[in-house]
Amino acid sequence: MTLIVLHGVESTGKTTLGRRLAGTFGAQFLPEFGRAFCEIHGTDCSQDDLIAIGRAQQANIEVALAERPLVISDTDSLVTAAWAQMMNGEVPPGLLAARKADLYLHCAPDTRFIEDGIRVYGDPADRTRFDGIARSILQQAAVPAVEVRGDWEERYRIAAAAVERLVRRRSLS
Secondary structure (H helix, E strand, O other): OEEEEEEEOOOOOHHHHHHHHHHHHOOEEEOOHHHHHHHHHOOOOOHHHHHHHHHHHHHHHHHHHHHOOEEEEEOOHHHHHHHHHHHHOOOOHHHHHOOOOOEEEEEOOOOOOOOOOOOOOOOHHHHHHHHHHHHHHHHHHOOOEEEEOOOHHHHHHHHHHHHHHHHHHHHHO
């Protein structure tokens, strides 16, 4: 079982990149539970909402890993922890305690923000702040991460190379 998570600020291509990587590597792509939650309940999330979102995403990850050897997830509890810090000023400890990915692909906010009715932080200062929080969460969790940046093809090239290295290492073990 190998888990790869797309991490970072909204509107940085995580979903598109995750789907493309899943197709390339024959992995299961797992969509972001928080997006579906916010489409139903709105984006003004309480700390309890974020804990529920993190738990649901992690439960979906566990089911996916039981079904497929390689899963690429559009977020996990560490991304939700960054949202909790950004929205409510604190990180619930349970979000940091959940299963960690084998690789995090941190998507830098060097892309144009695209409003879609659900996204919250389009202001450049907010995106920079959120990116800092997301990076800090990765550091606190001491997890392996690769920075993905550049145009869409460069992002894919960086991410695919990182996934390829991980898959190759795993197959040699």
